[in-house]
Amino acid sequence: MPSIRKLVYDKSKPLVFPGVYDAITARIAQNAGFEAMFQTGYGTSAALLGMPDYGFIGPTETTENARRICRSVSVPVIVDADTGYGNPLSVWRLVRELEAAGAAGIFLEDQRWPKRCGHMSGKEVVPREEYGEKLRAALDARKSKEFVVVARTDARATEGLDAAIKRGLRYKDIGADAIFIEAPRSVDEIRKIGKSIDAPLVANMIEGGATPVLPSKKLHGMGFNLILYPLSVLYANTFATLQILRQLKRSGTTAKLKDRLVDFDKFNEIVDLSKFKKMESEYATKL
Numbered sequence: 001m002p003s004i005r006k007l008v009y010d011k012s013k014p015l016v017f018p019g020v021y022d023a024i025t026a027r028i029a030q031n032a033g034f035e036a037m038f039q040t041g042y043g044t045s046a047a048l049l050g051m052p053d054y055g056f057i058g059p060t061e062t063t064e065n066a067r068r069i070c071r072s073v074s075v076p077v078i079v080d081a082d083t084g085y086g087n088p089l090s091v092w093r094l095v096r097e098l099e100a101a102g103a104a105g106i107f108l109e110d111q112r113w114p115k116r117c118g119h120m121s122g123k124e125v126v127p128r129e130e131y132g133e134k135l136r137a138a139l140d141a142r143k144s145k146e147f148v149v150v151a152r153t154d155a156r157a158t159e160g161l162d163a164a165i166k167r168g169l170r171y172k173d174i175g176a177d178a179i180f181i182e183a184p185r186s187v188d189e190i191r192k193i194g195k196s197i198d199a200p201l202v203a204n205m206i207e208g209g210a211t212p213v214l215p216s217k218k219l220h221g222m223g224f225n226l227i228l229y230p231l232s233v234l235y236a237n238t239f240a241t242l243q244i245l246r247q248l249k250r251s252g253t254t255a256k257l258k259d260r261l262v263d264f265d266k267f268n269e270i271v272d273l274s275k276f277k278k279m280e281s282e283y284a285t286k287l
Contacts, residue, residue, distance in 0.1 A: 001074055001075065001076060001104075002035055002036070002075060002076060003076075003146065004036060004076035004078070004104040004105055004146065004147075004148055005145070005146050005148055005177070007035060007036055007076070008105075008148050008177055008178055008200050008225075008226065009177075009200055010225065011200070011225045013220070013225070014216045014217070014219065014220040014224070014225050014226075014227045015035065015036060015225060015226050015227065016034075016216045016227045016229070017034055017035070017036045017037050017038055017078075017226070017227070017228060017229070018034060018037055018038065018228075018229050018230075018232060018233055019037070019038045019039070019040035019042075019043055019228070019229060019230030019231055019232070019233060019234065020037050020038070020039060020040065020043070020069060020077075020233060021039065021040055021043030021044050021046070021047045021065070021233070021234060022047055022065070022068070022069065023068045023069055023071075023072035024072075024270075024271070025043075025233050025237070026069045026072050026073045026077070027072050027073060027270050027271060028233075028270060029073075029233070030073045030074070030075055031270050034075065035075055035076075036075055036076045036077070036078065036104070037069075037073070037075065037076075037077055037078075038077070038078050038079075038080065038107075038228055038230055039062075039065060039066055039069055039077055039078070039079040039080055039103075040080055040230045040231065040234070041053055041057060041062070041080035041081075041082050042080075042117055042230065042231060042234070043230070043231065043233070043234045044057055044061060044062065044065050044080070045057045045061075046234060047234075048061055048065065049061075052116075052117070053115075053116060053117040053120075054114065054115075054116045054117070054120075055082075055113060055114025055115050055116060057082075058085050059085045059090070059093075059094050059097070062079065062080070062081065062082070062085075062094075062098075063094070063097045063098055063101055066079045066098055066101045066102070066103050067101040067102065070101055070102030070103055071102060076104030076105070077102070077103055077104055078103070078104055078105040078106065078107065078148065078150065079098050079103045079105070079106050079107070080106075080107050080230075081094055081095075081098065081106040081107060081108050081138075082108075082109060082111075082115050083108070083109055083110070083111055083112075083113050083115050083126075083134075084108055084134050084137075084138070085113075087133075087134070088133045088134050088136070088137035089137065091108065091134045091137040091138050091141070092137040092138070092140065092141040093141075094106075094141075095137075095138050095141035095142055095147075095149075096141050096143075099141075099142055099143060099144070099147050103147070104146070104147065104148065105147055105148030105149060105150065105177070106138065106147075106148075106149055106150065107150045107152050107180060107202075108134060108135060108138055108149060108150070108151060108152065109152040109153070109154060109182070110125045110126055110128075110131035110151075110152065110153050110154060110155065110167065111123055111124065111125055111126070111154050112124040112125060112126050118152075118154050118157075118182035118183050118204070119182075119183055119206055119209040119210045119211075121157075123154050123157050123158060124158060125153065125154050125155050125158050125159070128167055128170055131153075131167075131171075132170070132171075132174055135149070135151055135171060135174050135175070135176060136174060136175075139174070139175050139176075148177040148178065149175075149176055149177050150176065150177060150178040150179070150180055150202060150226075151168070151171035151172070151174075151176035151178070151179055151180065152180040152181075152182055152202075153167040153168055153171065153179075153180070153181055153182065154182045154183070155167050156181060156182060156183055156184060156185075156189075157182075157183060161181075161184065161189055161192065161193075164181050165181065165192070165193060165196045165197065168180075168181050168193075168196075168197050168199075169196070169197060172197065172199045176199075177200065178199060178200035178201065178202055178226060179197050179199050179200070179201055179202070180201070180202035180204065181193050181197075181201075181202075182204060183204070183209070183210040183211055184210075184211055185210055185211070186212065187212055187214070190203065190211070190212070190214070190219070190222055190224075191222050193223070194222040194223025194224055195223065197223075200225055200226055201223055201224045201225065201226065202224065202226040202227075202228055203219045203224040203226070203227050203228065204228050204230065205227065205228065205229050205230075205232075206230065206231055207231065207232065207235060240260070243257065243260070244257055244260075244261070
């Protein structure tokens, strides 16, 4: 498996990585050639519960989903750990569980629980000292230094950009491997973050969200080397599903949209059918 730490700290080129929310989306992302991926909490809540990213999922759903995703691919998976679901001891246990499940790292945020998607209104953040305790617990809990801890602050929405940057700098001093200032509102704000924090930085590109969606090369030139597209797969799959089901409901057939579907053989290639057929043949009783 590629070194996630090497990818995170390589500032020579941007690491563009997508959000996935189950084993099949992870397999598709790997098939498309991505070097790393992100287990999105937003997508996990939507896929497992059919509910919004509004504090409904907990450590069990997050860890079990991570285990399935990590086992399905051979590239690093960073997991959205939300706020850690409790106090520093809860964070410590969560990191141990996720690392054992095969995760390559986590995003840990400083929102007050119940959290919500970083591009929704009504967020609150905990005091810096309280988050610092959780961050230290996460750093102490990891058994391998290869496991990366990304510190996320949502303070832009509640305290302003300057306060959010101060938090990012503080979290860097504590030892976070990368810093994520969530939901800057303009290109100028993105540029200011890039100039203010000398660390691996996350740019979060959500289609229709609060932050302008910029090309990865431009973001890299502004100081960001971790370019995350957390919801593109979820939104694309939702769009395609709505199209095919509406067509089926309307006409009683999917024939008109056949060219928009992968075929039987291509899908079986993605899920490694040939590998298991070969295994089945090898295990067959030889008479």
